[in-house]
Amino acid sequence: xxxKREPIVWIxxxxxxxxxxxGDLVDQYWQWEQDPAVLVGYGRQTPDxxxxxxxxYQHQARGTDDQLRFTVYDMSDAEPAPVxxxxxxxxxxxRTGEFVIQLSAASRxxxxxxxxxxxxxxxxxxxTNLRCVHLAVLSxxxxxxxxxxxAGFRTIGERRQSGYWLGEPAxxxxxxxxPADFPGTSAVRxxxxxxx
Numbered sequence: 695x696x697x698k699r700e701p702i703v704w705i706x707x708x709x710x711x712x713x714x715x716x717g718d719l720v721d722q723y724w725q726w727e728q729d730p731a732v733l734v735g736y737g738r739q740t741p742d743x744x745x746x747x748x749x750x751y752q753h754q755a756r757g758t759d760d761q762l763r764f765t766v767y768d769m770s771d772a773e774p775a776p777v778x779x780x781x782x783x784x785x786x787x788x789r790t791g792e793f794v795i796q797l798s799a800a801s802r803x804x805x806x807x808x809x810x811x812x813x814x815x816x817x818x819x820x821x822t823n824l825r826c827v828h829l830a831v832l833s834x835x836x837x838x839x840x841x842x843x844x845a846g847f848r849t850i851g852e853r854r855q856s857g858y859w860l861g862e863p864a865x866x867x868x869x870x871x872x873p874a875d876f877p878g879t880s881a882v883r884x885x886x887x888x889x890x
Contacts, residue, residue: 811845
């Protein structure tokens with residue numbers, strides 16, 4: 695009997711949720727990563743093979759103490775649907791981490807990425823106890839910058855001519871978030887200390 699398992703969602707928002715990074719979804723993760731918009735957004739110039747991605751998942755699954763990795767779920771339907779991933783690559787010596795996100799093409803522009811980013815920050819600050827989460831985004835990617843700002847990131851500078859956007863040299867916008875700037879209500883706090 696082949697029973698379909700219900701997705702595990704640890705933290706829920708209005709439109710997005712976060713669950714475990716899963717070996718069952720590696721092929722889907724790989725598909726999202728090969729999307730041309732994702733390749734350009736990350737500054738990558740070549741696609742990855744599915745075999746290499748599967749091997750990479752095994753490495754990531756073993757290295758859980760220095761990384762937060764989540765599957766992003768679209769919570770708008772009756773059953774949560776996987777639509778992307780987020781990660782925070784942690785530097786334990788200074789209690790900081792680098793944020794990374796990718797979403798399927800159909801999920802972009804709907805607020806799911808902003809909420810998934812905010813939920814990831816919530817976990818990073820209130821469970822992992824990081825002092826700062828940072829990222830670098832290619833400066834022409836203004837939609838991503840706006841989404842990061844809505845989720846709680848602030849622009850802290852720019853690294854000049856450090857990437858490419860559609861074949862042209864581009865700057866990177868540097869952003870960070872700290873617990874004191876966390877926007878809105880914490881979903882983690884609501885789980886740990888539910889209203890009576």
